[in-house]
Amino acid sequence: MKGKSLASLASTGTIAILTALVSTVAFAIDAARMDSEVAGTLQEFYKLVPDRNQYLVQNAAAVLVFPDITKAGVGFGGEHGDGALQQNGKTIGYYSVSGASVGLTLGVSHPVPDARGSRQVRQRK
DSSP: OHHHHHHHHHHHHHHHHHHHHHHHHHHHHHHHHHHHHHHHHHHHHHHHSHHHHHHHHHHSSOEEEEEEEEEEEEEEEEEEEEEEEEETTEEEEEEEEEEEEEEEEEEEEOOOOOHHHHHHHHHTO
């Protein structure tokens, strides 16, 4: 019995170490992709109201940008998104936001910017 427990423990430890190593490599790849998506999102944000939005970002202590948050549910719902915290144009941390709901939930929400919405924001100057 002890032999099996020790082998099981060693196997679990090996799997945990391998998972940590793979996660580290995956995080480095995901960090580069996230930085690229954040830069693209900020460029779109600047285009909405160019002078004001650039001023806001340049004068903020830091900016937390979530390029994409997806929501879905049927009865039980959930949402998740990843983002980056930038200070002076440099990423200083990565964040995730997640949520869940129970009750009358039906559908999927995946925000996609459209030209009509951009025009409406620009007209509000």
